[in-house]
Amino acid sequence: MAVYCTRCGNALPPSARFCSNCGAAVPVAHIAGKPLMRPRQGRQIAGVCLALSRAYGWDIAAVRILAVVALLLSSGLVGVAYLAAWIGIPEEPTPAPGVYPPGV
Numbered sequence: 001m002a003v004y005c006t007r008c009g010n011a012l013p014p015s016a017r018f019c020s021n022c023g024a025a026v027p028v029a030h031i032a033g034k035p036l037m038r039p040r041q042g043r044q045i046a047g048v049c050l051a052l053s054r055a056y057g058w059d060i061a062a063v064r065i066l067a068v069v070a071l072l073l074s075s076g077l078v079g080v081a082y083l084a085a086w087i088g089i090p091e092e093p094t095p096a097p098g099v100y101p102p103g104v
């Protein structure tokens, strides 16, 4: 997927953070290295909120509060979306043996 500079329209490689033509910062919503995955540690239910907050750089507390409020206001629709995300978002790969779980 090509990335284009928002200032000059120059085509950039997907990994580019700055435009090679005008030097403008490239807004990357999904930076490589932070894939959408449900972490094994720090999760409350299935790690969906944590996965979203990590992947997009959102505050985890804000994501959880919004999720709960949206769940109450949507009469269960967000709950269905949560279940879909639970199924759709892959779980973080298991770390090397001996690394996880710590302190158990």
Ligand SMILES: [Zn+2]
Pocket: 005, 006, 007, 008, 009, 010, 019, 020, 021, 022, 023, 024
């Ligand atoms: Zn540019």
